[in-house]
Amino acid sequence: MFSFFKSKKDPADSTEIPVTPDAVSESKPEEAVSFASKLKQGLARTRQNLGKQLSSLFGGGKIDEELYEELETILLTSDIGVSATQNLLEDLRKQVKRDALTDAAQLKQALKVSLVTMLKPLEQSLDVNASKPFVFMITGVNGVGKTTSIGKLAKYFQTQGKSVLLAAGDTFRAAAREQLIAWGERNNVVVIAPDSDPDKKSDPAAVIFDAVNSAKARGIDIVLADTAGRLTTQLHLMEEIKKVKRVIAKAMPDAPHEVLLVLDANTGQNALMQVKAFDEALNVTGLVLTKLDGTAKGGVVAAIAAQYPQNPPALRFVGVGEGVDDLRPFDAQEFVDAMFD
Template structure:
């Protein structure tokens, strides 16, 4: 069993954090590891579980929720191929459906051009064949976004979490902490969102649920909170640090500069950190999500994305726009509020949910 206290703690930094009660939980069978969190040789590797009916039921449940979340886009796309003729009208309707799904102009044109070539080269004559060809092309487009989150590369592994207000950033941090516990990873959270009311309290609640230490301040500089967290994690031999940050709109340049400062200060606390810079995106925001990816990537050099709220009115096509325009890896996607509603992004599963 891994312990927070392998090493004797070093003296605390000058700024005294408010720390929630710390404990280390041992994952239970219910805490099944996420396939997108892949430890390398430096991290403890859990035993491979035997296939079981509950695991199969869990996968079916996840696919059902994902398909339900993407049902709006799915129905618009799949109905096009029911009794359709392979002609210009079909391509025009497909173009409109992709644009309505927030796939964007570039990705839509790319898919249409590739589909027309495939239909011609392979002499496809049936609507079902064209649909299968679209499935293949869309999977190929999204597969480069599918990348595992590797653990154990650094001690600690420092993750900076960014996103606009309302994207589900703090909730996502809590869910990620649960996933990390499934890999025997001790976690420390930094409440760097010192601007939003109750943000610190919300993160502390997630910390208590997961038996995770939370470092925060009543008020003050978010960069100082992040710096404290990195030093505390090093002193406690914690595996992973996740730094929450205040929500920012890409147009608020002075506030984006504050995020850059937080990143610089984290680097002073540990050379090379943060090792992961994740952007949490609300899947309902459509093309605004692509604008957020561009702005935050330009400012922070993103290493990964988490797409939340892919349910209800979410259109899902924005992943195609991201893949074509700014292909930052998508580590996780979420379809609800529960812990199990955040799962690794799998391109084939995602496309099947869209086109089945």
């Protein structure tokens, strides 16, 4: 039996979808495959474009301007971006001079060191104990995997011993409500969703407002709020999502505590434009990089780091597969190791 309630500040209806343990089907344990192995598989395209070319370039010989020029071309074609490429080359030159490197074979390790140093600022700890509930607002363009990421995040936080509530704030995509409810059933968590009646148009801000208030009343640890996908060029929709953020703050003054932007790893340099646009609109605090599935352009992570040299948004999670456990916190060293042969 569904229970219905209304926000006192908004007339939009929301539906509470309670899930009982009996509603969750037990999944059979899969063969354990290390996350590092899956990450390496996910970065297969990057490793082919970057790692193999670098292995050839760094096979031996002298370090000269011709080598630096070839390296520049390789980095640029690996979606690392102009700024990041220039920064890496500059750091390599410093290492060569400082450590008196003379053979090209020595540059492979030097480049890995430079990349890890560049990506380390994206590797930031996330303290969800700072507030209860800790409210995540998840956003991004259409088709990047926001709703799926929310389901995986729910499982991740449950493994950390946290209680989770999902808010189905994507009221535009017909299947979004059902998809999030399915994830709620899979993870055995409550979902606050808009009314299922297609004739009733629900306000996404009101749905999330209700979800935050419900979480406060229940003593829930984590709220994961879905929002509708939107292109950065759809100015009216970008204005709407600003409203969603303002309404969340009305339910809880310091919320949302984390604005997560979900990025598709296959979009390459387009991800930079998305980060910039959503950051200007919402002050993005964290990123989720999805679809590291073997065709991904993983070099874009370096491009993002270079775009924000002072205060980059944290790369909170990376996704390497379809499984519920295939979303993990970003580790710079692990990521760089997976990019190289």
